[in-house]
Amino acid sequence: MNIQLNELKSVLNAQLRKNDVIANNLANMNSTGFKRDVMFFDIIRQKTGNATQLNLETDFSQGPIEQTDNPLDLAISGKGFFVIEGEREQAITRNGHFSVDSEGYLITSSKNYLLGEGGRINLSLNGQDVRNIQINNEGEIYADDQYLDRLRIVDLENYNSLKKIQDNSFIMPHSKSVHEVENPIILQGHLEGSNVNAVDEMISLIEVERQFESIQKVIHNHDETMQKTVNTVGRFR
């Protein structure tokens, strides 16, 4: 009897975790380039223990591409990630909202440098101000028709090993499956929105709540049965 209660407890805890994931998706409905997480449970009990096995997958499907008309807003249509130089390590992201720092380098909102094939990308020609910037579909950057650099766009064969860090980016994995994308499709003046779908998340919220409720009912029934066992069955008349 006690063992069953333990199992139910782990199911309740798993539902709470799932709710955390949904809440995070909903909070990031408007975060540029955010990829939603989906939590699911293994039905088959693991040999090692009674705990419900939790699994988390990130959904890497394309988010909606919105027009912004800002020349430094870039969206990748299809596969690929921008490469940025973080404080400690390189990271990859789908968030294409860039700006220029006071030295003319292209940076993300969290002040990390965007990397091109030649390293950091400086948009100022000979210390001059940033002028007319054109970035074509292949990611080649031109300032006043003068070629500057080409964006580094990488992709992986398997996204499972990607680890999220804050600021809508992922740690660059040290695996061999990382490769440069030959023909990326870069859209200048566009941003990729978050791929969170409000309908899906609301349905998941309802599911979590009702499943939680039904498990709660089961615990109640167990409790009642045990109460009967203790107080009625064992009573002498």
Place this chain on the structure above:
Amino acid sequence: MLRSLRTAALGMAAQQLNVDTISNNLANVNTTGYKKNTIEFQDLLYETIQTGSASSYETAGKPSEIQIGLGNKPIATFRSFSQGNIEDTGNSLDVAINGNGFFQISRSDGTYAYTRDGGLRINSDGYLVNSSGLHLFPEISLPAGIAAVNISQNGRISAIIEGQAEPEEIGQIELATFINPAGLRAMGGNLFEETEASGEPSYGLPGEEGFGTVMQGYLEKSNVDVVQEMINLIVAQRAYEINSKAVKTADELLSLTNQLKR
């Protein structure tokens, strides 16, 4: 108590900031030289509650690592310096910049501020000032008895003085540009201040390479697109509402937990 309760609350707070930003844009839809602001959000730190083990990596082909996000945060407000609509005012001291550049204004404490608002006036001492009475820099003083002022596209100011046939050249408007104008700090009163992010200003004359030309008799209106802002407002409001549903669900879960023990 529940992670999701706080996460959803952060989501609501972020949307509230979003609505604040949009309302400020809408409130300034008719402000001369106003540049619209947008706010950008990013996800917060992830908490690893289950690390991937080597064995599961081998069997399932992937680490079953579980990271749970803790919500989102507003990371930056981003000001768009795209050109606003240029409107004919018929006032000879209204000047609009068509293209890059800012007018330089000297403030009372000796520092400089920058603006796109070219609604100039003449103060009682004969100097050109902006609508709040701060001097344009370099200072331009107009002689008494002016019949008409002419400002060329290159910013040269000449005046026809009563009783004289030939116009007299009295000054030159200079413009400042920044490598990263989005990094400028808004000071209110349509003024911007240089920051570390914006870089130091570089000066030039209107019409030079990289600088816009000036247009006399026109003012630059705000670059706020009302339709776009209304759509943003709807999105922000709905996102707020949906996050409040997440708060409610977390609350229900807590209430159910509470009822576990009768």
